[in-house]
Amino acid sequence: MKNRDEILAGAGVNTRLAHAGNDPAEFHGFVNPPVVHASTVLFPNAATMENRGQKYTYGTRGTPTTDALCAAIDELEGSAGTILVPSGLAAVTVPFLAYLSAGDHALIVDSVYHPTRHFCDTMLKRLGVTVEYYDPMIGAGIEALIRPNTKLVHTEAPGSNTFEMQDIPAIAAAAHKHGAVVTMDNTWATPLYFRPLDFGVDVSIHAATKYPAGHSDVLFGTVSANAAHWEQLHETQITLGTCASPDDAYQVLRGLRTMGVRLERHQESALELARWLEGVDDVSRVLHPALPSFQGHDLWKRDFKGASGIFSIVLKGGSPERYKAKAHAFLDALGIFGLGYSWGGFECLAVHVYLGDRRVAKGPEEGPVLRLQIGLEDVKDIKADIERGLAAARAV
Numbered sequence: 001m002k003n004r005d006e007i008l009a010g011a012g013v014n015t016r017l018a019h020a021g022n023d024p025a026e027f028h029g030f031v032n033p034p035v036v037h038a039s040t041v042l043f044p045n046a047a048t049m050e051n052r053g054q055k056y057t058y059g060t061r062g063t064p065t066t067d068a069l070c071a072a073i074d075e076l077e078g079s080a081g082t083i084l085v086p087s088g089l090a091a092v093t094v095p096f097l098a099y100l101s102a103g104d105h106a107l108i109v110d111s112v113y114h115p116t117r118h119f120c121d122t123m124l125k126r127l128g129v130t131v132e133y134y135d136p137m138i139g140a141g142i143e144a145l146i147r148p149n150t151k152l153v154h155t156e157a158p159g160s161n162t163f164e165m166q167d168i169p170a171i172a173a174a175a176h177k178h179g180a181v182v183t184m185d186n187t188w189a190t191p192l193y194f195r196p197l198d199f200g201v202d203v204s205i206h207a208a209t210k211y212p213a214g215h216s217d218v219l220f221g222t223v224s225a226n227a228a229h230w231e232q233l234h235e236t237q238i239t240l241g242t243c244a245s246p247d248d249a250y251q252v253l254r255g256l257r258t259m260g261v262r263l264e265r266h267q268e269s270a271l272e273l274a275r276w277l278e279g280v281d282d283v284s285r286v287l288h289p290a291l292p293s294f295q296g297h298d299l300w301k302r303d304f305k306g307a308s309g310i311f312s313i314v315l316k317g318g319s320p321e322r323y324k325a326k327a328h329a330f331l332d333a334l335g336i337f338g339l340g341y342s343w344g345g346f347e348c349l350a351v352h353v354y355l356g357d358r359r360v361a362k363g364p365e366e367g368p369v370l371r372l373q374i375g376l377e378d379v380k381d382i383k384a385d386i387e388r389g390l391a392a393a394r395a396v
Contacts (some may be wrong), residue, residue, distance in 0.1 A: 008075075014260040018236045021253060023074025029066075035250045044187055061238065065246040069253045077204050078193040079224035083237045084244035088207020089115045091221025092185060093123070095203050096152065098236035099229070100183045102128030104151040107175075109166065110356060110360040111136045112157025117357055136164035137296070143174040149254040150178060155201070156185040157194075158222075158296070161312060161353040161371055162363045163287045165296025168303065172200025175193045181229060187211075187344075192263060193306035202229045210344025211308065213260055214255040218248050262346075262376065266309025270374040273382060274311055286369050287312040309374040310343045312353060315393055317367025326393040327352040327368035333392035336377060336385040344375035348382055350389075 008016050022033040038059035043049035044114075056063065066084055073082040096119070100106055108120055112131040120131040134145055136159050146153075153175040157166040183203040184196040188209050197206040206212065208220040219246075225233045236245070240343050266288075270340065274288040286293070288311035289300035300307070315330065318321045321377045330340055330350075339352040353369035363369065374382060 004136040017256055017260050020075045020256065021070075022068040032254065033065055033250070034248050036062045036065045038245055039364050054302065055184065055314055060241055060243045061359065063246050065253075066244065066249045069249045069256075072253060072256055073191075073224055075223050076195075077224040078195055078229040079204065081234055082224040083228040083233060083242075084222065084223055084249055085221040085237070085242045086248075087219045088187065088205075088209050088221045089113075089119070090242055090320070091205045091207060091223050092116045092154075092183075093119050093182075094185050094237055094240060095205065095223055095225075095233055096120075096124065096154075097240065098233050099152050099183075100127075100129050101151075103149060105119075105130045105132065105147045105149045106152045106154065107132055107134050107145055107150060107180075108154045109134060109136050109156050109159065110165045110358055111162055112154065112156050113160045113362075114354070114357060115184070116156075116227075116358050118152075135360045136166050137361075139167035140170040140174055142171050143177070146174065146178045146180065150175075152181045152183060154183045154185075156189050158289050158300075161355065162361070163188075163289055163294070163296075163311060164361060165289055165299040167299055168196065168199045168201060169331060171294050172177070173200075176200065184363040188308050188310065189306070190259065190263065190308070191306055193308070194258060194304050197224070197226050198258060199303060202226050203233065207254050207344075211259055211263060211266075213252050214259060214345060215251075216342060216345030216347065217258045218255075219243060220248050220252050222252075238360070250328050254268065263306065263308060265376055266374060267307050269376075269379050270309040270372075271307065272379055273372075273374060273386070274321065276383065277313055277386070280390065282314045282316055282394055283313050285314040285364060287364070302383065306346075311373065311374075312369050312371045314364040315390075316371050318320065320365075323368040324352070326396045327370060329396045330368075330370060330389035330393040333388045334385055335388065337372070337382055337389075343371075343375075344374045347373075348375040348377055348385070349373040 036299045041056045081110040175182045180202050184201040185205045187207045204224045206222045208222050290307040337348040338349050
């Protein structure tokens with residue numbers, strides 16, 4: 001592509017996704033970059049080796065394949081640099097280890113991804129970091145929780161399983177006033193629908209396992225930082241040795257090419273089903289930020305450009321002792337939906353949500369909460385499958 005940077009700067013999202021991250025002219029005209037498998041990299045002489053005076057020095061420090069993906073993510077995020085790690089959980093934990101030390105205080109949103117909470121309650125505690133969980137709806141009020149030793153504020157919007165929205169600019173402003181780093185798990189929206197660094201976040205985190213890879217067969221994470229926090233993040237990754245494989249990087253880069261059109265389909269189908277479910281008698285509530293009935297809808301509408309394909313429903317549960325039985329009946333009756341913990345792939349998935357670890361944001365209590373990942377199947381078939389689940393739950 002001639003004048004590549006100039007053309008892509010003003011291009012639409014799908015055009016940028018199709019061309020971001022690599023230049024075919026650098027690889028003999030091949031459209032996709034090569035998959036470079038590397039551990040050892042040779043140096044032409046001892047002086048170059050001693051000074052690391054060449055672009056590539058060892059497999060853990062990058063290859064042309066991983067560089068291509070990093071460049072693509074940086075274009076999407078507007079970041080100074082991106083690291084690639086082997087999982088979405090690693091994408092959370094590496095920056096925590098980068099910016100937190102013994103004696104520090106960290107504020108973590110209470111609607112956080114459960115494995116993140118487990119890391120905080122075990123590893124960070126063992127390392128001498130004090131963790132405090134805060135209400136996702138706190139907004140600028142978070143300033144009252146900031147201590148002299150608060151070094152990091154972690155956000156996630158929408159929240160895991162119950163999709164609480166956060167006022168990210170207000171939280172970031174309060175945190176920065178006191179010198180704290182702001183991190184955000186932005187897996188739900190991807191940088192296509194929300195760019196955290198544009199709203200005051202310092203470090204943007206994605207489980208690229210989900211929409212970027214898109215096919216339920218890759219574990220991957222990306223972490224993108226602004227200029228002020230990039231070097232510390234990068235140095236931590238080098239120190240920990242948490243590098244991602246070039247094969248997986250290639251798969252994620254390939255997934256990016258279609259992420260825009262896939263997200264459009266996920267969004268359209270999920271919204272159609274969410275609106276339908278709002279009128280279904282067996283459903284007490286639909287937890288989807290793009291619905292006007294949702295508590296955080298105004299924040300979503302103000303800051304986000306779109307919605308992805310995952311949301312939750314709350315069944316009318318009757319007595320609490322029947323909640324699990326109703327949830328299991330719903331799940332076991334499904335035929336198209338798979339029962340699995342991930343999301344962001346091409347297929348529908350469902351899971352009974354566990355909220356027993358919450359400290360502040362307790363979540364719905366009027367019935368069992370079921371999280372639905374809406375895949376790329378036809379909506380009429382997905383709807384029929386949900387109806388099968390609802391009928392089975394109704395019979396309990």
